[in-house]
Amino acid sequence: MKIKYFILLFFFISGGIVASAQSSGIDRYFEQYKDDDRFSQINVSSKMFGLFVNFELDDPSEQELVEAISKLKGLKMLIGQDVANVSDLFNQVAKLPAADMDELMSIKDGSAEFKFYISESDGTIKELLMVGKESAQLILLSLVGDMDLQQIAALSQKMNLEGFEHFQNIDK
Amino acid sequence: MKRLVFLLILICFSVCALEAQSKVVKEFEENAEGYKFFAYQSMLRMLNQQQDPDFNKLIRDLDHIRVVTTDSTGTNAMTAFKRLDNGIQAEGFEEILTFDNKEYKCHVYEMTNKKDKSTWVATFFMYGRAGILEMVGSLDIKYLNALANLNMETLKSLAPELENMDWD
16 A cells, blocks of 8 residues: 555545435445555545635636535545455455446456445435445445536546546546 | 645644644653654745745644654553553544554544644654644645745754655
8 A cells, every 4th residue: 555545645635524414334444454464544524625715726627626625525435455255255346336336437457346326415426336346456435525527537537546436437 | 655645634623723632642742752843934944945936825823833743663662652542532533534554553633622722733653753743723725835835854854753754
């Protein structure tokens, strides 16, 4: 696990308030692996994203992105390294969101597999969940807020998060 | 990369002015035998060797920054980190951002008082040390880009423990 995740997530995160908003039963995995040395976790609260409300940039496209970030209410990420039974764990975790979220997209490329789920209300995406595996790495990402697909695609281009780059495909 | 972490932590601390100092921070500083760094605004201005006016605007409402670490390593440092972290939570600070893995841990907290003023504190465990970062005052986030011109060599000379960090 590189410190780069820490940095990138600093920008885009949201958490404590998030905990109550995030769904899909995925939270128990964040709790389960909290003290497991193989796993790294990042939580960011809505207050962190709210800091970007005060950001003023000259570039309109960058400003648009900042405004999208300021609408985020939480981000949680769990990254497991050297997970021996990664495929079993991936299949187990990927089943969970099916009950209360819509599967948006899945990507399989060699040993890598990523599934994206969303919770939607009145045309607004309230939560995006990514479950992925690559080699012996397991990745869970939960993003909560008021978002649309274009904004998420734009965020995925700027957030250099493992697996999240696949979401750029939604924009094509 | 760690330079970016440092900048992002500053973003966390930039919105609200601080009033009260955490008792946990104060007690930790009194007892810690590791590295202690304390800088008033006037000292931070020394980093601005290029005399960038935006940097001075950035820190004009900043009172001081305090960094305190343990000198212990391994298990003792982790115990100290957990004690610090629990202490901050027990004081009623709100968790804003956390990053945890086996090598690095950093938790950022905030507390807002009745006057809508906030106190921001970060607890961290890295390089075998536990520590705490407290910033009193506020940064004007509009001038955050001024940090890009900051002379990090000067900062390193002020804080020798930062020499080993990879700032790229």
